[in-house]
Amino acid sequence: MNSLETLRSFRIFAETLNFTHAAEELHLSQPALHTKIRELARSLGQPLYLKQGRQLHLTEAGQKLLVFAREMEARVQDFQRQLRGESEQPLRLASGQGAYRYLLGPALKAYRGQLELRLGGAESVRSGLAHLGVGVAPADISELEVQPFREVGQVLLIPKQHPLARKRRLRLRDCRDLQLVVPPPGRPQRLRLEECLPPFQVAAEAEGWELTLYFVVLGLGVAVVNSFCPVPKGFVARELDELPAVSYQVFLPKAYARPQARQLARLILNS
Amino acid sequence: MNSLETLRSFRIFAETLNFTHAAEELHLSQPALHTKIRELARSLGQPLYLKQGRQLHLTEAGQKLLVFAREMEARVQDFQRQLRGESEQPLRLASGQGAYRYLLGPALKAYRGQLELRLGGAESVRSGLAHLGVGVAPADISELEVQPFREVGQVLLIPKQHPLARKRRLRLRDCRDLQLVVPPPGRPQRLRLEECLPPFQVAAEAEGWELTLYFVVLGLGVAVVNSFCPVPKGFVARELDELPAVSYQVFLPKAYARPQARQLARLILNS
DNA sequence: TCCAAGCTATTCATCTAGACTATAGATTAT
DNA sequence: ATAATCTATAGTCTAGATGAATAGCTTGGA
CATH class of the missing domain: 3.40.190.10 (Periplasmic binding protein-like II)
Incomplete structure (x- = not known):
């Protein structure tokens, strides 16, 4: 648990749910990865995945750990950039075509700072792919901070x-x-x-x-x-x-959102 | 860098600025701790401390790393609690006597959730000792998100x-x-x-x-x-x-504040 | 129905990161 | 000066990580 490398290994594994492929991606032997995950699960006291036939799937604990691992990786990278004095990693916003075209223009114009625009929504935020999302609320918004933005008829x-x-x-x-x-x-x-x-x-x-x-x-x-x-x-x-009416929302990671993400969220909500 | 144990070692060292004592506290030999810190500095590409005579003091990079290390440790602990299904770690609020007695009452009453009240202010938040602070703005509020709360004549x-x-x-x-x-x-x-x-x-x-x-x-x-x-x-x-007039402010860690801290901050600012 | 393919999981030999002991070097206090 | 108190380096050793080989399970197709 105390190694960030292990966390990364778990993330890759959890994203593929296939030890063999994940091990290749990590330039690691399959048994090495396997024991790593096993020890990780043991140290956390909970199984992280289960087998259904040949199919693996994450337990609830595994899903939580995946979110956590992504967050930690992002946090470490942010810190290293900050330390090297490099420019901040651009903020990634995930939204849909319609929202980009007709709702977000003013806020994006007002935002000072690097932006990377992606198509997506809440799911992109939850998976750590985007720092901020705008869209209509999907089924599962646990782990997310949701703020109502605009009702559209x-x-x-x-x-x-x-x-x-x-x-x-x-x-x-x-x-x-x-x-x-x-x-x-x-x-x-x-x-x-x-x-x-x-x-x-x-x-x-x-x-x-x-x-x-x-x-x-x-x-x-x-x-x-x-x-x-x-x-x-x-x-x-x-x-x-x-x-x-369709309700557009702004999504932030519930824990540990980047400061710039909050700033842009404020711009959007006030626009 | 990729071991959380190393990060903890650095935190303990940075708090004492004494390899010998820190090593004792970590149940580690002094040379082991020393090499750990040296490798950490090397992997980050920056010296973390400097010597003045026998006195050590953190470089700017060292101070940033200290903040980061505290944050990471806290985050990991939060996660482990969450995973074990334990009750959330109580929220630690640092404020002064006057603010507690005359300004914060309603917000504290309205807050649902465990609270730990400490005497302190912005410094407590920056050091990771508290999740949230209320007080008058001190000299150094970098690394902090500051929101004006009330002007008091x-x-x-x-x-x-x-x-x-x-x-x-x-x-x-x-x-x-x-x-x-x-x-x-x-x-x-x-x-x-x-x-x-x-x-x-x-x-x-x-x-x-x-x-x-x-x-x-x-x-x-x-x-x-x-x-x-x-x-x-x-x-x-x-x-x-x-x-x-004295200006009371609410302090949050700039990056990665706990969700409950934000909630309480909102209660305070609206009270 | 049985075999081949594609995985997971285990075993064991090997190797390396990291821990410790010993000690040199540096600085301050007496 | 000398003792005390640290930091820093060198060399040795071991626990734990790694990888090769392989057993065991599941699925799909001949």
Whole structure:
């Protein structure tokens, strides 16, 4: 436990869940890695992984240790940089396309310091890949500090001539059997639509609001988009207030967030 | 560098600045400790201490490493507790008598969770002794996150019959040659008085506002106290607005504060 | 059903990092 | 001066880490 090298070994192993491959990556023999992990588990008094057939998976303790190991590695690296007087490691922000494009601009402009922008969300923060995240809250936000940032309503984008454009207020049942431009299956926005909307036809699949809007303008179909999206010429946006508003959040590691991450979080929350 | 045991060794050494004693405390031979520190310095590429005659003192890198080492140790301990499912380590708050007695009550009552209260301030936080501090800003607050909490004015406590009680507004020059109850030499409040007030007589020395007030009530002398102190019966408080207000601050470790520390800080700042 | 592939896990011989003893070198106090 | 108190180095030794060889388990395909 008291060696950072062991912690790193565990991290690599936990990320692959395969002793053989992990040992290669660590330039270590497989038995050496194995005993290392075994001793680590023994010193912590808890098994770190279990076997199901040939498949390994982390125990709860193992998952906690993985988070901890990533944190420690990052902390050590930060310190060594600081000591060498090198420039601070750039801050890594993980967010989605929409948030970058329409929500975060002012905060990013106001932030003085190096930034690395990644696509991602809460999961990127929890895994230590990003120092800060912005997105809609996923299922599991333990280990994360979550601060509500902005509520964004959902609107239906339709051509001015569309029959639905006459109504001031749209109900969900009006949307039955629409030809929709939607994200690919499995994406959060797609899941929300499938859950809340009446049955619809998939006219096209698009990643990101830009492409969605483009398809809509081409006339492939209409789309349900966040209300921050600009309305293209010749189209109107009709609020779907029966659809739950999407809540954007700022995610920080619960313990030991980098100071710059907090600073940027403050900028974002105040923007 | 990659062993936490080495980090602990350095911390003990850095706290004593004596290889022999530190080695004893670590149950290690003196040469073993010496080589450990030497290798640590080599791996970091910087000397960690220097010799002046027989006296050792930390370099800047050494001081940074000391802070880092304390932080890492604390983090590891927190993690091990968490893993063993033990109750969280109680939060240690360092503050002064006055702040405890007159400023922090509501926040401490509102805080749910174990607390350990210590006398101290920013220095306690920087050294890793406390997780959170409240006090007046000292000279060196690098490595600390400082948030202004409350401005407290200075008042002169005098008996109603005292000649100065007739004046509505007191000037500093009115206070020449007063018999004052003051803190012992060297304490911050004493230093401020010596710096700002005209010459005065020391009627008595007292630690803490309670004792100061008691001495004042006994008639040993008058006192300059924070305006949050309750005014005893038969006495009046006259503002000394020429004396700079004392600014109480909340201190957190700049990097990697414990989540509970942030929570309590928020409670304090909002109280 | 049985074998081959792909792992995990153990054993044992080997090797190295790190601990200790002994002692030199340096500085201050008496 | 000399003793006392440290830091620092040299050399030796050992516990523990490492790796080669291999046993044992599980899965998928012939």
